[in-house]
Amino acid sequence: MLPDSKIPSGPLASKWERHKFDLKLVNPANKRKFEVIVVGSGLAGASASATLAELGYQVKCFCYQDSPRRAHSIAAQGGINAAKNYQNDGDSVHRLFYDTIKGGDFRAREANVHRLAEISRNIIDQCAAQGVPFAREYSGYLANRSFGGAQVSRTFYARGQTGQQLLLGAYQALSRQIGLGKVQMFPRTEFQELVLVDGHAKGIIVRDLNTGALSRHAADAVVLATGGYCPVFYLSTNAVGCNVTAAYRAHKQGAHFANPCYTQIHPTCIPVSGDHQSKLTLMSESLRNDGRVWVPLKSGDQRKPWDIPEGERDYFLERKYPSFGNLAPRDIASRAAKEACDAGLGVGPTGYGVYLDFADSIKRMGEPSVREKYGNLFDMYERITGENAYRQPMRIYPAPHYTMGGLWVDYNLMSNVPGLFVLGEANFSDHGANRLGASALMQGLADGYFVIPYTIGHYFASHTQHKPSTTHDAFGHSETQAKARIDRLLSIKGNRSIRSMHWELGRLVWEKCGMARDRAGLEEAIATIPKLREEFWHNVSVPGEAKGVNVALEQASRVADFMEFAELLCRDALHREESCGGHFRTEYQTEDGEALRNDEDFAYVAAWEHQGEDKAPALHKEALDYQEVKMTQRSYK
Amino acid sequence: MNLTLKVWRQKNADEPGQFVSYQAKGISQDMSFLEMLDVVNESLMTEGQEPIAFDSDCREGICGTCSVVINGAPHGEQKATTACQLHMRHFNDGETITIEPWRAKPFPVIRDLRVDRSAFDRIIQSGGFISASTGGAPDANAIPIPKPDADTAMDAAQCIGCGACVAACKNASAMLFVSAKVSHLGVLPQGKVEKDRRVLAMVNQMDKEGFGNCTVTGSCEAACPKEISLDFISRMNRDYAAAVVKSAWNQS
Numbered sequence: 001m002l003p004d005s006k007i008p009s010g011p012l013a014s015k016w017e018r019h020k021f022d023l024k025l026v027n028p029a030n031k032r033k034f035e036v037i038v039v040g041s042g043l044a045g046a047s048a049s050a051t052l053a054e055l056g057y058q059v060k061c062f063c064y065q066d067s068p069r070r071a072h073s074i075a076a077q078g079g080i081n082a083a084k085n086y087q088n089d090g091d092s093v094h095r096l097f098y099d100t101i102k103g104g105d106f107r108a109r110e111a112n113v114h115r116l117a118e119i120s121r122n123i124i125d126q127c128a129a130q131g132v133p134f135a136r137e138y139s140g141y142l143a144n145r146s147f148g149g150a151q152v153s154r155t156f157y158a159r160g161q162t163g164q165q166l167l168l169g170a171y172q173a174l175s176r177q178i179g180l181g182k183v184q185m186f187p188r189t190e191f192q193e194l195v196l197v198d199g200h201a202k203g204i205i206v207r208d209l210n211t212g213a214l215s216r217h218a219a220d221a222v223v224l225a226t227g228g229y230c231p232v233f234y235l236s237t238n239a240v241g242c243n244v245t246a247a248y249r250a251h252k253q254g255a256h257f258a259n260p261c262y263t264q265i266h267p268t269c270i271p272v273s274g275d276h277q278s279k280l281t282l283m284s285e286s287l288r289n290d291g292r293v294w295v296p297l298k299s300g301d302q303r304k305p306w307d308i309p310e311g312e313r314d315y316f317l318e319r320k321y322p323s324f325g326n327l328a329p330r331d332i333a334s335r336a337a338k339e340a341c342d343a344g345l346g347v348g349p350t351g352y353g354v355y356l357d358f359a360d361s362i363k364r365m366g367e368p369s370v371r372e373k374y375g376n377l378f379d380m381y382e383r384i385t386g387e388n389a390y391r392q393p394m395r396i397y398p399a400p401h402y403t404m405g406g407l408w409v410d411y412n413l414m415s416n417v418p419g420l421f422v423l424g425e426a427n428f429s430d431h432g433a434n435r436l437g438a439s440a441l442m443q444g445l446a447d448g449y450f451v452i453p454y455t456i457g458h459y460f461a462s463h464t465q466h467k468p469s470t471t472h473d474a475f476g477h478s479e480t481q482a483k484a485r486i487d488r489l490l491s492i493k494g495n496r497s498i499r500s501m502h503w504e505l506g507r508l509v510w511e512k513c514g515m516a517r518d519r520a521g522l523e524e525a526i527a528t529i530p531k532l533r534e535e536f537w538h539n540v541s542v543p544g545e546a547k548g549v550n551v552a553l554e555q556a557s558r559v560a561d562f563m564e565f566a567e568l569l570c571r572d573a574l575h576r577e578e579s580c581g582g583h584f585r586t587e588y589q590t591e592d593g594e595a596l597r598n599d600e601d602f603a604y605v606a607a608w609e610h611q612g613e614d615k616a617p618a619l620h621k622e623a624l625d626y627q628e629v630k631m632t633q634r635s636y637k
Numbered sequence: 638m639n640l641t642l643k644v645w646r647q648k649n650a651d652e653p654g655q656f657v658s659y660q661a662k663g664i665s666q667d668m669s670f671l672e673m674l675d676v677v678n679e680s681l682m683t684e685g686q687e688p689i690a691f692d693s694d695c696r697e698g699i700c701g702t703c704s705v706v707i708n709g710a711p712h713g714e715q716k717a718t719t720a721c722q723l724h725m726r727h728f729n730d731g732e733t734i735t736i737e738p739w740r741a742k743p744f745p746v747i748r749d750l751r752v753d754r755s756a757f758d759r760i761i762q763s764g765g766f767i768s769a770s771t772g773g774a775p776d777a778n779a780i781p782i783p784k785p786d787a788d789t790a791m792d793a794a795q796c797i798g799c800g801a802c803v804a805a806c807k808n809a810s811a812m813l814f815v816s817a818k819v820s821h822l823g824v825l826p827q828g829k830v831e832k833d834r835r836v837l838a839m840v841n842q843m844d845k846e847g848f849g850n851c852t853v854t855g856s857c858e859a860a861c862p863k864e865i866s867l868d869f870i871s872r873m874n875r876d877y878a879a880a881v882v883k884s885a886w887n888q889s
Contacts, residue, residue: 133791140781153653172766179762549748
C-alpha cells in the first residue's frame with residue numbers, strides 16, 4: 001500500500017502557506033533533544049544539515065568524499081532558476097510552475113512543483129546573503145540568462161560554475177555549524193545499511209573508508225540526500241563515485257522507488273572517444289543560448305565543417321522547433337540529435353556527434369564577449385578534445401546526466417518508511433518525466449533550506465518513537481548484514497575486473513533502456529541482467545581485505561547495487577507503455593516522432609515495492625490529479 | 638603508447654613508502670591521466686593485486702579531489718589543469734613518469750597517493766563563511782554590488798580546495814587557499830561585517846594546522862589549476878594587519 005501523499009487541500013497557490021501553519025512545531029528548547037542523520041553533503045544534504053543545526057537539532061552528516069565541499073552538485077555549470085521577474089519579461093511563480101510541470105511532461109505533482117516555484121525566490125535571497133558571487137550587471141543588480149524550456153530569462157548564474165558556488169555557500173553554512181559543534185561531520189564514510197526500529201528509520205550502519213571499520217549511528221530520523229543513479233549507464237556526466245547504494249538499500253528495507261525509468265539524457269556533452277573512458281563531460285546547456293546545433297544535409301559528408309556551405313546544413317532544432325529553436329528542452333534536443341545520427345548524418349570520428357556552432361555569435365558579438373560568457377567551457381572542451389571551439393564548431397552528443405526518478409516521498413519529503421526523509425535528486429518528486437535546465441540546483445536547495453526544516457519537526461512532534469540505543473538488536477542485525485556482504489565480495493576472487501562488469505552492465509542499459517526503448521529490448525535486458533549479476537557474484541575480482549583503505553571493495557560494493565537496480569529501472573520502463581519526457585518508447589510516438597503520452601492509463605507515479613531477492617517488485621500507483629493545469633500534448637514548435 | 642610509471646606506494650600513514658615501477662601499455666592519447674591510472678589498476682586487480690589508491694571524483698576539474706604530483710609538479714605541468722583533465726596527448730611514447738602524493742606535513746598520507754586534507758576544512762570551519770542563517774535574508778537585489786567587486790569575489794571563489802598550492806610550496810604554506818576565501822567574502826558587502834574576525838580566526842587556524850610561512854615565491858600561483866592570483870595574498874596581509882591593529886586598539 002502506498003501511504004497518503006499528504007498533499008494539502010485548498011487552492012494550489014496557498015497550499016504550502018496553509019500547510020506550514022498546519023505542521024506541528026517543536027519548541028526551541030526541545031529541538032536539541034532530537035538527533036538527525038543526514039547522508040550526503042551535496043546541495044540538499046549540506047543545506048539541510050546546516051539549516052537543521054541552525055534550528056537547534058543535533059546533526060550528524062556523512063559523505064563518501066574526503067570533504068563535504070566535493071559532492072557532485074559542485075559540477076553543475078549553467079545556473080539556478082528563480083521566479084524573481086527581475087528582467088520584467090513576464091515571469092511569475094505561476095509561469096515557473098507551469099514551465100516546470102510542462103517540462104516534466106505532466107508527470108510531476110502539481111502541489112510540489114508549485115511549492116518549488118514559490119521557494120525559488122527565497123533561495124536566491126539566501127544565497128546572495130551567504131556571499132554567493134552571482135553574475136551582476138554594471139548597475140550592481142543580478143544578471144540573468146535564459147535556459148532550455150523557457151521563454152523568459154530567469155536563470156541566475158556564477159560564470160559556468162553555478163553549482164560550485166552554491167555548493168560552497170551551503171558547505172560554508174555547514175562548516176559554520178561544524179565549527180560550533182552543532183554538526184558532527186563524517187567524511188570518507190560510506191552508507192551501508194538503513195536501520196529500522198519498530199518500522200521507523202532510526203539509524204544507519206556506515207563504513208569508514210580509511211580504516212574499513214563498520215560503525216552504528218542512531219538518531220530520531222534519517223535524511224538521505226545521496227543523489228541520482230546515472231552511473232547505472234556506466235558512462236555519464238556524474239562523478240565516478242556517484243552511486244545508488246543508499247537509496248537502493250533503503251528500497252530493500254521497504255522504501256518504495258518511484259519512476260526509475262525517468263532518466264535524463266543531456267544533449268550537450270562531449271562525444272564518447274573510446275572504451276577507456278571513465279566518464280563523459282557536460283558542456284553547459286547555456287551554450288545553446290548562443291550556439292547553433294546542426295548536421296550536414298547529406299549523409300556521409302566528409303568535408304570539414306567550415307567547408308560545408310550554409311545551404312547544405314540542417315539546423316534541425318531551429319527547423320523542427322521554430323519558437324524554442326536551440327533552446328528546446330533536453331529530452332527533445334537529445335532525441336533529435338540521436339535521430340540525426342541514426343540517419344547517418346552524425347559527425348566526428350564515431351559518427352555519434354552533432355555540431356554546436358558559435359561562428360554566428362562570434363560574428364555578432366565578437367570573440368571577447370563569447371569568451372567572457374563561456375570561456376571556461378571552451379577551455380575545458382579544448383583540454384579534452386584538443387580542438388579550439390572558437391575556430392571550429394564543438395562536437396556534442398547526448399549523455400546520461402540526471403535521474404528524475406528516486407525514492408517515493410510524500411509532500412513532507414518523507415518516504416513510506418516513517419522517519420526516512422529523502423531530498424534532492426535522490427527523491428522523485430518535482431521534475432516529472434523530464435527536468436528543465438537550472439532546476440536541479442533549485443530543487444536541492446529548496447528541499448534542504450526551506451522544506452525539511454518545517455516538515456521534520458512535524459514528524460518529531462507527531463510520533464513518540466525516539467532515538468534507540470545502538471545496542472538494539474536491529475543494529476546488530478544490520479551490521480551483520482553489512483559485514484556479510486563485504487566478506488562475500490572479498491571471497492569471490494574471480495577473474496573479471498569490476499570495471500569490465502560495470503561497463504558491460506552500463507552498455508546493456510544504455511542500449512536497451514537509454515534514449516529510446518522498446519518492449520523487445522527491455523525484455524532482453526531484464527533477462528540478461530540476472531545473468532550479469534550471477535557472473536558478478538561468481539567471477540569478479542575484489543582484491544585486498546576489509547580493513548584499511550580498499551578502493552576495489554568500495555567500487556565493487558557500488559556496482560553490486562547497480563547490478564540489482566538496473567533490473568528495476570528496466571522493469572519500470574517496460575511497464576510504462578507510453579512515451580513521456582525522458583522515457584521514450586519507440587512504439588508510442590506521434591506521426592512526427594514526438595513522445596505520445598497516454599494520460600488515460602499512465603497519469604500516475606509508479607512506486608515499486610521490493611518483494612525480496614529474485615522476486616518481481618510490486619507496483620503501487622499514485623494518481624496525479626491536476627487541479628490547475630490541463631494535461632496537453634507538449635509542444636515547443 | 639607505452640609508459641613506465643614510478644608510483645609512490647605506502648600502506649598507511651605509519652609505514653614507510655617507496656616507489657614501485659609499473660608498465661602502462663596500450664595507452665591512448667585521448668585518455669585522461671587518471672584514466673591511464675585506471676587502466677593500470679584494472680590490470681593489477683585482475684591479477685589479484687591491490688590497486689594504486691588515488692583520489693578522484695568529478696573528473697572534470699571542479700571538485701578538487703584529485704591530488705597527484707606528476708613529474709614533480711602538482712597536477713602535472715600543463716597550466717590551469719587538474720590531473721583529471723590532463724590528457725595523455727601531452728606525454729610521449731616510452732616516457733617514464735613519476736607519480737607522488739601531495740607532500741606536506743599538514744596533509745598526511747592515508748595510503749599511496751591519498752592524503753588527508755581535513756586541515757583545509759578546519760580552516761573554513763574557523764571562519765570561512767558569512768553567518769547568515771537560513772531565512773530572513775533581504776531581497777537579493779536589495780544590496781547592489783559593483784560588478785568589478787562581484788568579479789573579484791568570483792575570481793577568488795573559484796578555488797577548488799585541492800591543495801596544489803600547499804604541495805607546490807617549499808614551506809607548505811596555505812596562504813593562497815586561505816587568502817582566496819578571505820578575499821572572496823571580504824570583498825562583498827555581505828561579508829564585510831565579519832571581515833576582521835574572519836581573517837584573524839582563519840590565519841590562526843592555518844598556523845595551528847602547521848602550514849608554513851609565505852615567502853611570495855609564487856610557486857602556488859603557478860601550480861593552481863584555477864589560476865588564483867597571488868594578489869589575494871597581499872590583500873589578506875593588508876586585511877590581517879588592519880584586523881590586528883583594530884583588535885589591539887579595542888582591547889586597550
